[in-house]
Amino acid sequence: MPPKKIPMRMCVGCREMHPKKELLRIVRTSDGKTVADSTGKVSGRGAYICPKKECFDKARKIRGIERALEVDISDEVFESLREGIDESDR
Numbered sequence: 001m002p003p004k005k006i007p008m009r010m011c012v013g014c015r016e017m018h019p020k021k022e023l024l025r026i027v028r029t030s031d032g033k034t035v036a037d038s039t040g041k042v043s044g045r046g047a048y049i050c051p052k053k054e055c056f057d058k059a060r061k062i063r064g065i066e067r068a069l070e071v072d073i074s075d076e077v078f079e080s081l082r083e084g085i086d087e088s089d090r
């Protein structure tokens with residue numbers, strides 16, 4: 001059997017390619033909110049990040065999420081996304 005091609009995405013924190021299903025999707029919704037999308041079904045512009053605090057810290061430093069989604073992210077929103085990752089961890 002030929003190996004299946006795994007969809008890869010780049011983490012906006014460490015800038016490395018990882019299988020899409022191992023990454024957390026962050027979406028800018030049509031009403032301008034920035035939310036973590038654990039289902040992969042929220043519509044809107046999306047960015048991918050490793051579900052690790054380390055990558056959130058890097059993303060914050062290099063403004064990776066802001067650049068990918070073309071939004072400004074407040075400290076509160078950033079913290080809530082960062083704090084949410086432990087629960088969304090498999």
Ligand SMILES: [Zn+2]
Pocket residue numbers: 011012013014015016049050055
């Ligand atoms: Zn990463």
